């Protein structure tokens with residue numbers, strides 16, 4: 402068998418073999434009379450494109466993945482506060498009976514780009530530090546203080562540290578987050594940093610170098626500070642590596658992230674946004690970007706969780722598969738399982754839920770952020786704050 406396989410690999414590339422396998426499985430796919438009946442397909446010999454698609458997609462078999470998100474107001478310190486930004490909460494972990502979350506926090510006005518003053522805040526998430534809050538019931542949150550602040554002047558994280566995610570692993574706590582170095586301009590390339598602590602209350606020690614960087618393999622056009630003017634775009638993550646989310650999976654560390662491209666275009670009625678994954682044997686890295694990247698062509702802020710032997714995810718805004726829940730058996734090859742009405746922004750899932758109980762158990766509740774916008778002002782001049790989400794399953798699959 403080994404010899405035959407070796408010969409086959411010589412004749413065709415492994416990729417060719419893979420494509421052929423897919424082709425054979427899909428052409429051989431057998432549907433039962435029950436499938437035709439469920440989909441009201443009277444004559445399988447005369448099927449419309451929609452009927453063929455309905456059979457192929459199998460959504461009628463995924464009923465338990467469907468449901469509805471809603472948002473609830475939190476009590477305590479992390480709700481709406483005028484002039485304060487609290488956004489992009491991490492997953493909620495539980496330590497000694499107390500829930501913990503980390504988030505980006507900043508105060509002060511956002512001015513946007515091009516003011517001529519490089520010290521002025523350009524985005525709500527600019528000049529942001531990572532703060533944390535705790536709660537005993539998941540509703541009433543007490544802000545505890547700063548966890549990770551800017552790095553020393555001249556370092557990769559000297560301007561802003563934001564959009565964190567947390568992983569508790571073997572008695573230690575790891576925060577991964579976006580970093581921007583001064584000055585923050587439209588053409589800034591960002592990085593992902595990591596800080597480590599022995600307790601969720603800190604102190605946190607930052608790594609001296611980023612654990613992930615933008616590919617930077619496109620080419621800008623001209624000198625003007627425009628991220629849309631390019632000679633070539635490069636990889637899906639040529640300019641930004643955002644929303645890092647770390648999972649311990651199959652004895653390795655999977656760092657999921659969102660990529661943004663130099664010369665970003667619009668597609669499918671939204672922004673050109675894709676996700677990738679970088680994998681490491683040891684938690685501090687090195688993280689190696691998967692050869693299969695991009696692993697999505699949709700989605701905005703990351704939301705991934707372990708379900709059974711695979712990884713599930715929610716694709717929020719942007720791209721042709723926005724507002725879908727997806728599953729992959731290997732953490733790389735995701736398939737759409739269901740569509741949802743609305744996806745809360747920047748979901749932070751609760752890591753102590755019994756995920757394997759049901760496909761959407763991991764989404765039962767968590768945190769997200771909302772914007773309080775002021776009339777006549779752009780969205781980025783609004784204040785952002787944390788809220789709670791929940792997910793209700795379809796009645797017939799509870």
Ligand code: AAL
Nearest residue numbers: 489526564643644701702
């Ligand atoms: C969010 C995230 C990242 C972006 C900004 C703050 O929705 O995708 O964190 O940089 O917006």
